[in-house]
Amino acid sequence: MKKLVGTIAALGLAAAAGSAIASTTVVYQNDFDTSSTAAGVTAAVAGPQAIGGFGVTNYGGVTGSFLYNDTGNNYGGGPAPQMTTFTLSNLPSHTALDVDFHLMFIDSWDSTNGGAGVSPDYLEIYLDGVLWGQLTAANTSGTTNDFAGGTQTFGPGNFVYNGYSDRIVDMSGASGLTFAHTASTFTLGIRAGGTGWQGGADESWGIDNIKVTATLRDQTGAIPEPGTWALMILGFGSAGAALRRRPAVSVA
Ligand SMILES: [Ca+2]
Ligand SMILES: [Ca+2]
Ligand SMILES: [Ca+2]
Known part of the structure; x- marks a missing residue:
């Protein structure tokens, strides 16, 4: 979880710096x-x-x-x-x-x-x-x-x-x-x-x-709107949930 929080923080910095795609x-x-x-x-x-x-x-x-x-x-x-x-x-x-x-x-x-x-x-x-x-x-x-x-x-x-x-x-x-x-x-x-x-x-x-x-x-220097943050956090939450749900693969 610590790593995930770090990733979100990094993305936030990237967005604030205007390097959004x-x-x-x-x-x-x-x-x-x-x-x-x-x-x-x-x-x-x-x-x-x-x-x-x-x-x-x-x-x-x-x-x-x-x-x-x-x-x-x-x-x-x-x-x-x-x-x-x-x-x-x-x-x-x-x-x-x-x-x-x-x-x-x-x-x-x-x-x-x-x-x-x-x-x-x-x-x-x-x-x-x-x-x-x-x-x-x-x-x-x-x-x-x-x-x-x-x-x-x-x-x-x-x-x-x-x-x-x-x-x-x-x-x-x-x-x-x-x-x-x-x-x-x-x-x-x-x-x-x-x-x-x-x-x-x-x-x-x-x-x-x-x-x-x-x-x-490109909205250079723009601060992401609350909706954007919500989507980003929701997206990472879903990714994390998907990873957690992923069943272990057993090799025959
Ligand atoms: Ca004709
Ligand atoms: Ca037509
Ligand atoms: Ca003609």
């Missing part, structure tokens, strides 16, 4: 069937946000409802594609964010080197209003698929809307979407781009399974 928390999650925010965080979606649905079918990790955006027609001299934005406010004090989501390249995307006039097509990702990446897919013409570190999880294959092939990409492995961040507000923006963008029934995009995880700021 950095923790993470999910601040926003939205799969367009359900969504949630961490306590105190608010989320607002702006711009085009039509909802499509796969029902119970799972295509490369996308299932149920998803958001899709088919605005704009740069190729036809029509209106510019509109951006859909997700704005998180009142984030807890943090040092980094990790942003995960699935993207859907729907119908006749022409890559960066497809048919004359109908390419390039881009899917542009903006972090806090700054262009982070231009992705593209060669669904109908062209040869370049560029997912900026994301992994294709489905396609090419026609699973939604018209008869053209579609693709789904999981962006959770893209290292650039884990980045230093401290502001209390974060905005993720996505829109189509490129002079070949046709929009409408020809080309559109979708998003699903958005998850934003914050690395919480």
Whole structure:
């Protein structure tokens, strides 16, 4: 018991000295069937946000409802594609964010080197209003698929809307979407781009399974709150109890 008390005291000193292990928390999650925010965080979606649905079918990790955006027609001299934005406010004090989501390249995307006039097509990702990446897919013409570190999880294959092939990409492995961040507000923006963008029934995009995880700021020098102490002591008490309950092993 003396040793246990010493361990708790050492941990207390470590916590008081600010050497606690950095923790993470999910601040926003939205799969367009359900969504949630961490306590105190608010989320607002702006711009085009039509909802499509796969029902119970799972295509490369996308299932149920998803958001899709088919605005704009740069190729036809029509209106510019509109951006859909997700704005998180009142984030807890943090040092980094990790942003995960699935993207859907729907119908006749022409890559960066497809048919004359109908390419390039881009899917542009903006972090806090700054262009982070231009992705593209060669669904109908062209040869370049560029997912900026994301992994294709489905396609090419026609699973939604018209008869053209579609693709789904999981962006959770893209290292650039884990980045230093401290502001209390974060905005993720996505829109189509490129002079070949046709929009409408020809080309559109979708998003699903958005998850934003914050690395919480290390509370350097902070004194653990009573609740933290209670949990620590409870935890060690349980560990001690478990050790005491452990039956002796007999070797046959
Ligand atoms: Ca969904
Ligand atoms: Ca195009
Ligand atoms: Ca299709």
